[in-house]
Amino acid sequence: MRKRYSIYIPLVLVLVDVFIINTVIYLINDKDYLNPKFLGYINLFWILSGVITNFYKIYRHYNYFKVISALSTQAIIFVLGFFTFFTIFREGDIVNNQTKVLLSIILSIVIARLLFVYAIRKYRRRGNNYRKVIVLGADESAKKLIEILKNKKSLGYQFLGYFSNKEEDGTENFLGSISKYESFALAEEVDEVYCSLAELKSKQIKKVKKFAIKHKRGVKLIPNSNELNTKNVSAQYYDDSMLILNVKKLPFDLPENRIIKRVFDFLFAAFVCLFIISWLYPILWILIKLESRGPAIFKQEREGFNGEEFVCYKFRSMRINQEADKVHATKNDRRVTKLGSFLRKTSLDEIPQFFNVLLGSMSVVGPRPHLESLALEYQKDVDNYLERHAVKPGITGLAQISGYRGEIKKKSDIKNRVRLDIFYIENWSFILDVKIVVSTVLNIFKGDENAY
Template sequence: MKKRYSKYIRALFLVLDLLVLNVISFSLNDNEYVKLYFIVYICAFWVVSSLFTRFYKIYRYTSIYKIIGLLLTQLLVFSIGFFAYFSIFREGIVVNNQAKYLVLISSLIVFFKFFGVYLLRKYRTFGKNYRKVIVLGDDNSTRKIVDLFNNEKELGYIYCGFFSDKESVPSANLLGQIENSFDYILKKGIDEIYCSLSELEETTIKKVTKFASKNNRIVKLIPNANELSNKNTVSEYYGDSMRVLKVKKMPFELIESKIVKRVFDIVFSIFVCVFILSWLYPLLFLLIKIESRGPAIFKQTREGLHGGEFVCYKFRSMYVNGSSDERQTKENDNRVTYVGAILRRTSLDEFPQFLNVLFGSMSVVGPRPHMNTQSDKFTVEVTNYIKRKEVKPGITGLAQVSGYRGEVKEKRDIENRVRMDIFYIENWSLALDLKIIVKTVFNIFKGEEKAY
């Protein structure tokens, strides 16, 4: 596939807007506008407010009316934040040029927004910054969107043709039957796939969606006039009235989700390391050392994100032995020390893994990392096991707090664990992470039957 640069366009618009804020601040010849904390506050507020107003969520098909609405919303929220600064942080200070500042900011932001959109659309009329698309199915709705692709070049779509299983369809631009479309998509570097909901069956839609997710393609559904959206799609409008349903991405396919999760991991891990691990480590170090010979920290290579390896840290809970990388812990395992049994029952042995989280090899919540020998075996034997590797392994996870932890005695044990892990990956939210953490803490004090 060709390299995509569209993801940098929003960043460019953001940088340009921040530059406008700073240039206006320094051009007013007023010390209140050039103070460092004002500059930091106003830039930070612009960035944060733009995330909430979705100011930079402008797509090639976004209408001018939608852009105007986004501009009005963002500038209104920014104005509130601007006045809030002088009301809260500079109370009692009379500041001149406030109206002038906001008028200049608003005028330049509006100008550069529309000028930038105009240049981008003009650029696309020359066949640049394009998306190659195909259509699966043939009906009135698909023909309307094909006309839109062909007639409105400024949107930047290159229509390559359509696939259909109908026996009698117009031959122009017909590329073959739907089952042949997958090879064509990969061979021709197709970016977006538009599916007719009137022709394609639900099983075919699921197959196309799964294929697109695996190969980083975008799927959009073309509904009938009476077709309703569902929770897995979001409506988009092309032109004045052409409605398309976009299949939502999985949570971890969104950069926003990855940033939120990583920031939470860092903050939570620092808190644990400073307020818990700082005094817990020397205490457990002494207890482990007094009971048995060997290092207090046990290190083991485990499989992480996308199948990569990392060194996982734990408080040593066993006597030093040569089978730690091959044998899973069983009930009444004679390798486990007395102190180690307490650590495992309370999950205190996992606390050094907060260092793994800080280093970036693990997350606070996620699928538990297995030993490499187990992972290799489960990858072959268990359906969808490989999907667990799409996210970082976690100190705790949905499977663990749902009772699926400990020894894998039967195949259904690991199948249930994988089922819960996949549900977590497909339905992640920060609220779900917090819920799992709270339940983990509760289980530590309650004790768990399989914690051995």
Template structure:
């Protein structure tokens, strides 16, 4: 597992790149196909969805600071060749549209030029920005004092456009002035010096130490990469990148961290939440508001700060299901006296969660994902349950795998939280769109069937 990027990692660069490309496609298609009787209500979504799908399979937005210009050009050519075929394929099925090879040629040519220009500016000017200002650097340490480790350190110093700041070596096997400390000293050093990436020479660390460091990296949102020694290393969980000719192994990112997947999931979230708000909440909300007001004084909606993506706080909305009280950080329990009569019905059917579709629309939440916990639960279990903080690498969800598997409601024992986290982490590491659909369907079935721990 690799954490979502934070801070100096410029996490907005890729979304901006995706957005600019999509805007180019939309603007040019509206401009160039206006006279060809194209139904833009179908054509525009078709272009955006197919562009995103092609980008996902081509790895079009998987461009890093060490990616070579040749690799970038290869991705661009693959993307546009397939996209051109997809654009042409639209017209045989749109009988009312007028096919124009000239319009398509102009559209593809200008799109190609503009997208290449955007990529060039983002890729090269970001490197220049790092060199001139000293900003957007990643702090790195290396475990081991092998020849490979020294070669990597020299590469960091020679290629400052890569944007790495080397802090030192750690080793149990060799001690000299170059060594900052032993492997056991790494955790404190990483936290105190805000280290972003740990490079590990595999022939200088035991399996137990490696397992412990991977768990530490997960919990603290750090990236761990590996320097291969002379042994052959093959694993489905490892991918190889080249810093010039230097090979570096990384733990595979999950699909949910890929820019195309994020874009696809966001589009689905917006469309699904708009559908629910328009066709369900538009008439259900006034009815529930009246019932809530008739039974008890107070607002119709209850909002509460919850930890979201990257543990940043957002306000989670619900229909108020309790009497006004001062113990909102205490989760509801069975026969909780704070819960109103209408509140029991809302909580039993999960209707109290429906306003969170506005959270989804605003981008704070996703339809499916790990449920947002209370801040008090984060403090209690953050350092107690392994991989607890992994759940903050993605947006929280209205429903999730843990919830449909029965791990919802009150946390009575540590085992309840451990099982919930296991399902949350499994969802993040094994995400698929089919899995999201299954969870949504099971959630709807559970609403009608009723759940034992929904109180």
């Protein structure tokens, strides 16, 4: 994929706003504002309120009306936060220049933001900062979108052509039948795929979404009247006339959610390593060594984020055997040692995976990682299996606390696990992670009949 610089735009805008706020206060040079307490509060309030209201998310299809609307919302919240400071910390005091400070900051930021939007649109009009797009389908709505993508350069799209099963060779911008889009999209590093809901069937749409998840491409839908009320999409207008349905981003598509999860993972794993593994590891190391020969830590390659393999750590619970990397443990498995049985029932064999969390190859909560050989089998039985790779694998997960752990005896077992994994990915929240961790700890003390 080409390098993307648009992801840095929100950060640049934050820095510009903070610079403006502090510069205005410095130039006014009033001790009521030019002090660490007020500066710290007002900068932090502006940034947090901007993140919460999505003030720093400026999409390519946004026009000046959308930008002004976002500025108005942010300005109202900022005014409330501004006066809240003096109500809490300076109640009863007379503070000068409040209107002057407020108007100076807001007007400066409004002017800066409008100038930025003008500059970025002009920059894109010259063929810079573009995204490569293709269209699947050739109905009237698709053709209307194609004209907008070709003529509205300020949107920042480079239209490469369209695929359709209803067109013939020789038509302008026609690239072939729909079945050929995947190889073209990969060869040309296409960023977004627009699908006509009038021409493509639901199975084809699902296939496109699966392709997009695997190769990190965007998917947008050109609607017909039957699709306007679907819950999985949000409406966008291109050129104020062309309605496009954007496939809603998953929680982990948002950088702030990944940061929150990574910070939680690191702090939680560091706590476990420092206060539990530090004294538990040497005890279990000795006990494992006394019962059977071999290393105390069992290392195994598993599929992780984006399907990439990583080395997963566990306390060894089996005697050394040649089937360890091929066959999962079953009930009354003779390979499992007496200590190993205890470790499995209490999930203590998974504790070394907190090192994986610190290294960044795993998360505390997420879909359990599978062996590549088994994953290939599961893909045949479950259509959306690959969606699990959209996040890092976890030490525990929603499927595990819901009773789906241990041996997979029938197809419905893996289907139910994947169903819960996908639900977790699509509905993630920090609170959900906390609930799963708490449930996992409680299950350790209660015991699990599927842990063997």
